[in-house]
Amino acid sequence: MMVFMMAMSMVQKPANAQGDLDVNAKAAILVEASTGKILYEKNSDTAQGIASMTKMMSEYLLLEAVEDGKVKWDQKYTVPGNLSEMSHNTGLSNVSLREEDSYTIKELYEAMAIYSANAATMAIAETIAGSEANFVKMMNEKAKELGLKEYKFVNSTGLNNRDLQPYVDQVVGGPEEENVMSANDVATLAYRLLHDHPEVLETSSIPKKVFAEGTVDETHMDNWNWMLKGLLREYEGMDGLKTGTTDFAGANFTGTAERDGLRFITVVMNVDVPPGENSYDARFSETRKMLDYAFNNYSMEEVLPADYKVKGQKTLSVEKGKEKEVQIKTDVPLSMVIKNGEEDQYKPKFVLDKKKLNDDGELTAPVKEGEKVGYVMLEAKGKKDLGYLTDKGTNASKASVVTVDSVEKANWFVLSMRAVGGFFGDIWNSITSTVKGWF
CATH class of the missing domain: 3.40.710.10 (DD-peptidase/beta-lactamase superfamily)
Structure with missing residues (x-):
């Protein structure tokens, strides 16, 4: 009892x-x-x-x-x-x-x-x-x-x-x-x-x-x-x-x-x-x-280092560029005040700046080195987060994601060849799909 x-x-x-x-x-x-x-x-x-x-x-x-x-x-x-x-x-x-x-x-x-x-x-x-x-x-x-x-x-x-x-x-x-x-x-x-x-x-x-x-x-x-x-x-x-x-x-x-x-x-x-x-x-x-x-x-911990590359999103596609993609990374370390023992209660979340992208989710050349394309923030996993006093504080808990290199715009000849290649590629894909349908 x-x-x-x-x-x-x-x-x-x-x-x-x-x-x-x-x-x-x-x-x-x-x-x-x-x-x-x-x-x-x-x-x-x-x-x-x-x-x-x-x-x-x-x-x-x-x-x-x-x-x-x-x-x-x-x-x-x-x-x-x-x-x-x-x-x-x-x-x-x-x-x-x-x-x-x-x-x-x-x-x-x-x-x-x-x-x-x-x-x-x-x-x-x-x-x-x-x-x-x-x-x-x-x-x-x-x-x-x-x-x-x-x-x-x-x-x-x-x-x-x-x-x-x-x-x-x-x-x-x-x-x-x-x-x-x-x-x-x-x-x-x-x-x-x-x-x-x-x-x-x-x-x-x-x-x-x-x-x-x-x-x-x-x-x-x-x-x-x-x-x-x-x-x-x-x-x-x-x-x-x-x-x-x-x-x-x-x-x-x-x-x-x-x-x-x-x-x-x-x-x-x-x-x-x-x-x-x-x-x-x-x-x-x-x-x-x-x-x-x-x-x-509580202590202030560096949870993401500078030059961190987002898992599953290490590159972005580039339209009309000499290169078809560019690597991206964080520009500064990301630190946050964290309760002792709860370091694993946060996961990085990547947020793209949609204003930088076309309808297909691509950057458009030319792209500058160090150009900001979004940010990474920490998201609490299964834990109530009380947030911040101000937006200024919220921004302090984010690390900008930037391009690693510059990408120049491709010249008209390269773009033309890509267009031709894309045209015949589409025809070939259509033919192979049709042939597969016969069997």
């Missing part, structure tokens, strides 16, 4: 979608950072509160504006009364900004990225867009441009609009609204931030810094990402990105860590808080669980 009961408990245990990882949060996602390959997800397509993870979008827009020369790091911002008042609200994360004093954009950016300073974030938004409302419009437009799907931005900070009401002329959206995104979209934003503006890590990795050092407003900023080196929940390789907490959103964290050239992105949203643990610790515990799982179970 005991053996039977144990067996039944094993059978009835609910299976996790990704097998051996379960994250105690309303939503979560784990991604390999170079390609955006999704390794784990839980309720990742549903929009919900993101709190101060919002500031990743504010960072993206600032870094883009600096890159485009529209904003300079040493540019000064003079603090108006409303933002000075907000910066002294001790119920919100802030650094003190003295009215009519000036601060550089670099100082305000560091306060935003390290200490999640809300008034400093709004100052940056005003610098870039002229007003909070205009900046919110830019945030939503950029989200669409980046291919995000489930999102809505109503402010630059991630606060509830009720917290902003006293400090702005008019809030965007409803009086109780907050910014929302899906875990998939948060991870996509983090992925694009790391790829388009990798310098973000130079600031997000700073564990401690002093704002307005040597003044009466001096603020010692400890990064809210406690997993950074030297902080309470230190984790090897951790260097970003952004925490966030409100009553509506719960405890959230977008993390990223790199070891030996392999980087992962994690997102946890509205984590479950076990008895005796606070929400700050809980989000880091779940992130640690995800990163341990990733680093212990």
